[in-house]
Amino acid sequence: MLTRIDHIGIACSNLDATVEFYRATYGFEVFHTEVNEEQGVREAMLKINDTSDGGASYLQLLEPTREDSAVGKWLAKNGEGVHHIAFGTADVDGDAEAIRGKGVRVLYDEPRIGSMGSRITFLHPKDCHGVLTELVTSAEPSADHSSAEH
Amino acid sequence: MLTRIDHIGIACSNLDATVEFYRATYGFEVFHTEVNEEQGVREAMLKINDTSDGGASYLQLLEPTREDSAVGKWLAKNGEGVHHIAFGTADVDGDAEAIRGKGVRVLYDEPRIGSMGSRITFLHPKDCHGVLTELVTSAEPSADHSSAEH
Numbered sequence: 001m002l003t004r005i006d007h008i009g010i011a012c013s014n015l016d017a018t019v020e021f022y023r024a025t026y027g028f029e030v031f032h033t034e035v036n037e038e039q040g041v042r043e044a045m046l047k048i049n050d051t052s053d054g055g056a057s058y059l060q061l062l063e064p065t066r067e068d069s070a071v072g073k074w075l076a077k078n079g080e081g082v083h084h085i086a087f088g089t090a091d092v093d094g095d096a097e098a099i100r101g102k103g104v105r106v107l108y109d110e111p112r113i114g115s116m117g118s119r120i121t122f123l124h125p126k127d128c129h130g131v132l133t134e135l136v137t138s139a140e141p142s143a144d145h146s147s148a149e150h
Numbered sequence: 151m152l153t154r155i156d157h158i159g160i161a162c163s164n165l166d167a168t169v170e171f172y173r174a175t176y177g178f179e180v181f182h183t184e185v186n187e188e189q190g191v192r193e194a195m196l197k198i199n200d201t202s203d204g205g206a207s208y209l210q211l212l213e214p215t216r217e218d219s220a221v222g223k224w225l226a227k228n229g230e231g232v233h234h235i236a237f238g239t240a241d242v243d244g245d246a247e248a249i250r251g252k253g254v255r256v257l258y259d260e261p262r263i264g265s266m267g268s269r270i271t272f273l274h275p276k277d278c279h280g281v282l283t284e285l286v287t288s289a290e291p292s293a294d295h296s297s298a299e300h
Contacts, residue, residue, distance in 0.1 A: 002176050004199040005155055005207045008235055010281060018279050025252055025278075026152050026237070048237070049154040049207075052200035057155045057207060080280030082232040085158055087176070087198070102175055128175075129168050130230030131160060 002095065003053035006088035006136045007045070007060045007115075011075045015063035018080075019044050022059065031058065032116055040069025045115055055088045055138060060115060084122070086134035095135055096121045104128065111137070152245065153203035156238035156286045157195070157210045157265075161225045165213035168230075169194050172209065181208065182266055190219025195265055205238045205288060210265060234272070236284035245285055246271045254278065261287070 012018035022028040031047040046059040062083060064072030074083055089095045092111045100106045105124035114120030117139030125132040162168035172178040181197040196209040212233060214222030224233055239245045242261045250256045255274035264270030267289035275282040 002178075002198070005158065005209075008155065008158060010279070012279050021279055025249055025254060028152075048152070050202035051207070057199075057201070059155075081275070082235060082281055085232060099175055104175060125231070129160070129162050129171055131232055 001091075002087035002089050002135070004051040004055050004088040005057050006055065006086040006134075006138075007058040008082060009060045009062055009084040009086065009134070010081065011062050011064075011071050011078075011083040012080050013063065013075065015042055015044060015061055018061050018063075019046075022046055022061070028059065034115065035065065036114070037065070038112065039071070039114075040064055040066050041071050043115060051088070053088065060086075084132035084134050086120075086136050088136050088138065090137060092119050092121060092135045092137040099123065099135075111135075151241075152237035152239050152285070154201040154205050154238040155207050156205065156236040156284075156288075157208040158232060159210045159212055159234040159236065159284070160231065161212050161214075161221050161228075161233040162230050163213065163225065165192055165194060165211055168211050168213075169196075172196055172211070178209065184265065185215065186264070187215070188262065189221070189264075190214055190216050191221050193265060201238070203238065210236075234282035234284050236270075236286050238286050238288065240287060242269050242271060242285045242287040249273065249285075261285075 028046040030044050032045040035042045041062045042065055044061045048057050050056050062071050096106050104127040107122040111119040111121045119137045121135050123133040178196040180194050182195040185192045191212045192215055194211045198207050200206050212221050246256050254277040257272040261269040261271045269287045271285050273283040
């Protein structure tokens, strides 16, 4: 069951400049940064609020590390903007299978590793009224990383 | 101060079909519907979770009521997808002025009425790394509409 908006994924050309925009304009601070070579992105997570399921909602700023990555191709076509939205669930495997059973294309056979050690999968945007949709199960059961900030 | 992801605004061609997709695929139910003639949209709010500031996060599904509305023009150009993101604040007037003072274009001189009697304004996407960004102050101080569902 999907129990929160986990994050909004935003593609950008220059991660440092975009992080600085969100800090200077709104006061949002970086909670976590990492490079995901499989996804071909360098990213920063900005935590916005905690959520009623014990998790949190983030902005995920994504800069492609190579032009032929999914985000790199998307950015070349669309320019900077919202790339995907992500819902949090305690059971990405079970939810992905249930959703696949309803005829929505799930992009990975098995969930892969996402931000902060989470398990993630994506749903085909053409099956979701134009919205690239991610499902996320956080690495920690509580989904609360406030004590693990780095 | 912006204290939550208030909603993700998603433009769609057929509101009823899109509401049904979100219900059938994820189990999300409609929390509120309305027509905003000024914005030229018919909309459904799907509540996803409560937030740590006493508010909530929603998906806002938007169908244009006329082709020359902002969402109608956007949809004709881009097709269905994420139209904007919105942050919640207790003081949209003060935050909009502070953000204007930082050189970001605010689209309204004064906040206007948004979903569920909220006060809203928008920031120019070209000043926000491609993201049309809304600021929202809910109609009720608690920002919690769970007892006012209709």
